[in-house]
Amino acid sequence: MYVLEVENLIRNYQKAVGKKGKEDIKVLKGLNFQVEEGDFTGIMGKSGCGKTTLLKVLGMIDKQTDGTVRFMGQDTKGLSGDTLADIRRTKLGFIFQDYYLMDSLTVEENIMLPMILGQEDAQKMMDSAKAYAEKFQIDHLLNKNPYELSGGEKQRVAICRALINNPDLILADEPTGNLDSKSGKIVIEALRTINQEMKKTIVMVTHDPQMASNCRKIILLKDGVILETLERGEKSQEEFYQEIIGKMEEL
Numbered sequence: 493m494y495v496l497e498v499e500n501l502i503r504n505y506q507k508a509v510g511k512k513g514k515e516d517i518k519v520l521k522g523l524n525f526q527v528e529e530g531d532f533t534g535i536m537g538k539s540g541c542g543k544t545t546l547l548k549v550l551g552m553i554d555k556q557t558d559g560t561v562r563f564m565g566q567d568t569k570g571l572s573g574d575t576l577a578d579i580r581r582t583k584l585g586f587i588f589q590d591y592y593l594m595d596s597l598t599v600e601e602n603i604m605l606p607m608i609l610g611q612e613d614a615q616k617m618m619d620s621a622k623a624y625a626e627k628f629q630i631d632h633l634l635n636k637n638p639y640e641l642s643g644g645e646k647q648r649v650a651i652c653r654a655l656i657n658n659p660d661l662i663l664a665d666e667p668t669g670n671l672d673s674k675s676g677k678i679v680i681e682a683l684r685t686i687n688q689e690m691k692k693t694i695v696m697v698t699h700d701p702q703m704a705s706n707c708r709k710i711i712l713l714k715d716g717v718i719l720e721t722l723e724r725g726e727k728s729q730e731e732f733y734q735e736i737i738g739k740m741e742e743l
């Protein structure tokens with residue numbers, strides 16, 4: 493089963509030229525790929541090549557200019573804003589570099605937020621939040637506010653929030669980008685657990701080859717097209733890391 497099917501995906505932005513003119517900036521120039529259920533797919537490429545743009549379209553935060561994105565077999569093109577918002581809240585989990593936690597809420601409330609918006613039963617929400625917090629060793633922080641936490645702890649809160657509705661797909665944009673290497677390792681370990689134990693499908697943007705070597709597959713973007721897709725296959729993580737480093741020179 494494909495979680496995502498992307499066909500001829502094009503995303504242009506418009507730039508003002510002179511007083512009245514407009515010019516297209518072509519960012520994604522016709523991408524084709526699929527993400528299978530259970531995949532852990534990385535997206536890599538130079539700064540400005542369109543990684544975040546792609547993740548936003550896959551996460552239905554942004555719309556493509558042309559082409560097709562099917563999520564769980566459904567073409568997202570004709571869906572209303574409300575339907576897209578429902579899909580984002582119930583079927584997708586987002587993890588961002590900057591965490592996007594609400595400082596005015598406790599850690600527990602932050603984790604429960606997608607369920608609160610869905611008006612779920614209070615006890616069910618608290619039980620789920622506690623279970624995920626225990627799984628990622630932040631249960632002792634449930635009554636604190638995000639501003640009292642380290643970056644690595646914040647990102648684990650964001651991971652729990654991303655999982656709380658049992659989504660079909662997790663989208664992560666540079667999830668270790670703001671973390672030191674020790675916290676980054678804890679976060680990537682959490683993502684591996686989510687993928688391998690919980691069988692969640694993950695698409696992760698990263699510029700870090702060490703992070704990327706945890707993926708099963710890597711899409712390399714260059715100049716708005718897919719330069720190559722790397723498969724880990726039977727390679728060890730170290731061998732895959734070396735392959736990624738080699739390919740990065742071509743980006």
Ligand SMILES: Nc1ncnc2c1ncn2[C@@H]1O[C@H](COP(=O)(O)OP(=O)(O)OP(=O)(O)O)[C@@H](O)[C@H]1O
Pocket residue numbers: 505506517519537538539540541542543544545546
């Ligand atoms: N809303 C927008 N309007 C116009 N141009 C945009 C907009 N968003 C992004 N761009 C441009 O599109 C290109 C791709 O941006 P994007 O953020 O997707 O790149 P990226 O690969 O994620 O970069 P980085 O690794 O630096 O985060 C860049 O040239 C950027 O300036």
